[in-house]
Amino acid sequence: MNLNQITVPTTDIESSLGFYQTLGLKLIVKSAEYARFECPDGESTFSIHVVDKTPNGNGVMVYFECEDLDATVADLKQKGIRFYQEPTDQSWLWREARLYDPANNHLILYYAGKNRKNPPWRIN
Template sequence: MNLNQITILSFDTRTSVRFYKKLGLKLIVDALPRYARLECPDGESTFSIHHTEDLIINKGVTLYFEVENLSKTVLELQEKGITFNSEIKEQSWLWQEVHLKDPDGNPIIIYHAGKYRKNPPWRVN
C-alpha cells in the first residue's frame, strides 16, 4: 500500500493553489474554483485542494513536506513572500523542521529528516 494523495479543504482554492505553487508544487489538474490537484516536485505524491463553504480546521492533522536542504528552502520561500511561524529547529527525534500555515490555517511543517525519517536509532525491528 502506498499513500499517494492528500486532499485539504479550502475557502479560496485559487489563493491556496498560488500558495502551494510557491512552495514548489506543480498544478496538474485545474478545475478551479472547485478543485485542483498538484504534484510534489519529488516522488510520486499528489496533493489536492477542494473548495468548501464549511471549513473546520482539524488541529490533529499536519502537512509535512520533506526537503533536502532546509535552510536553502526556507530562504527561497521567504524571498517568495512565505511567512514562517518558527525558526528552523533541531528536534530531539533528529529532524530539522520549520512551521508555517497555509492561507486556510492548515498547519505545515517543512523538514529534513534524511535517513532518520524511516530509520531512527530507536526503530522497531
C-alpha cells in the same frame, strides 16, 4: 501500499493555488472546487478542495521533505511565505520549519535523512 496523495480543505481556492505554486508544487488538475499538484520530488500528489468552513483546532498537518531545508525556507521567505517556526532541530532528530497555508492547515517542511524511517528507537 503506497501513499498517493493528501487532500486538504480550503475556503479560497485561488489563494491556495498561488500559495502551493509558490511552494514549488506543479498544478496538474484544476476546477472551481478542486486542484491537484505534483510534488517536485517523488511520485506523490497533493490536492486542495473547497469546503464551506475549514476545521477548527489543530486540523490537518502535512509534512513536505526538503533535502536542503534551510535554503528552501530562505528562498520561500524571499517569495513572501511566512513561517511561524524557523528551521529548528527537534528532539526526534528531524529539522523542521512550520507555517500555515491560506486555509490555516499546518505545513511542516523538514529534513530527517535516515531518521525519517529509521530513527534509533524504531521498532523492528
